[in-house]
Amino acid sequence: MVIEEEKFRGKIQAIQDTMYVLGGKWKLPIILSIFGGNKRFNEISKSIPNITNRVLSKELKHLEENLLIKRTVIDDYPVRIEYTVTAYCFGIEKVVKQMESWGKKHREKLGLK
Amino acid sequence: MVIEEEKFRGKIQAIQDTMYVLGGKWKLPIILSIFGGNKRFNEISKSIPNITNRVLSKELKHLEENLLIKRTVIDDYPVRIEYTVTAYCFGIEKVVKQMESWGKKHREKLGLK
DNA sequence: CGGTATCCTTGACGATACTG
DNA sequence: CAGTATCGTCAAGGATACCG
Numbered sequence: 001m002v003i004e005e006e007k008f009r010g011k012i013q014a015i016q017d018t019m020y021v022l023g024g025k026w027k028l029p030i031i032l033s034i035f036g037g038n039k040r041f042n043e044i045s046k047s048i049p050n051i052t053n054r055v056l057s058k059e060l061k062h063l064e065e066n067l068l069i070k071r072t073v074i075d076d077y078p079v080r081i082e083y084t085v086t087a088y089c090f091g092i093e094k095v096v097k098q099m100e101s102w103g104k105k106h107r108e109k110l111g112l113k
Numbered sequence: 114m115v116i117e118e119e120k121f122r123g124k125i126q127a128i129q130d131t132m133y134v135l136g137g138k139w140k141l142p143i144i145l146s147i148f149g150g151n152k153r154f155n156e157i158s159k160s161i162p163n164i165t166n167r168v169l170s171k172e173l174k175h176l177e178e179n180l181l182i183k184r185t186v187i188d189d190y191p192v193r194i195e196y197t198v199t200a201y202c203f204g205i206e207k208v209v210k211q212m213e214s215w216g217k218k219h220r221e222k223l224g225l226k
Numbered sequence: 227c228g229g230t231a232t233c234c235t236t237g238a239c240g241a242t243a244c245t246g
Numbered sequence: 247c248a249g250t251a252t253c254g255t256c257a258a259g260g261a262t263a264c265c266g
Contacts, residue, residue, distance in 0.1 A: 012142045014216030095211040103127030
């Protein structure tokens with residue numbers, strides 16, 4: 001059926017969009033870190049095991065471009081930079097919860113075998 | 114706090130596990146296609162825009178190794194191969210729904226600007 | 227029909243050093 | 247402190263052709 005096919009194509013596109021914005025190894029961990037209260041570059045960096053500055057820097061830019069986080073320059077002495085999650089970012093909460101939940105189950109499953 | 118940190122590390126690990134199994138451009142679309150009733154290699158291939166045989170072949174193997182789909186050889190004339198989702202695969206339903214839902218919202222958001 | 231083989235490009239990710 | 251520069255590796259993904 002044509003209508004069914006269109007629906008299916010829509011689903012695929014939606015999921016591929018999500019994967020583009022949130023996919024990869026680091027984007028969600030970074031968001032979680034900022035969400036958890038880390039604001040400064042080095043704070044975030046230290047909170048996430050094994051991430052390098054280079055990768056963190058690139059991912060922060062990607063997330064900023066996609067409106068999930070905000071970068072603020074605070075004109076103090078010395079100047080500070082703060083990263084915060086945007087209101088829009090709260091929308092991903094459910095996605096994250098489901099992914100976390102499934103990931104845990106999957107690890108258990110593999111562990112039991 | 115140490116306990117808080119451990120929780121956070123656990124979350125990160127769970128999400129990275131999920132990303133490893135379901136991440137990338139094609140794995141979820143392929144599962145959706147099989148879930149939607151496509152069983153044969155070429156059926157699946159045609160149902161997903163722009164996927165190549167090579168990529169489909171690799172992804173099917175990855176999904177089979179991770180117990181999400183099952184490959185069955187049907188000893189008919191000629192021999193047929195059928196792919197089906199496993200019971201375990203049903204567990205990802207919620208993840209998929211949330212990703213689909215968020216992806217649609219995100220596309221709208223970008224479209225409206 | 228259900229893939230492989232071959233070749234290629236791109237991007238993700240990493241290590242290390244350095245800088246205003 | 248908040249990155250950038252440089253260099254390198256590996257995997258994802260793509261194009262095209264071919265095969266039993």
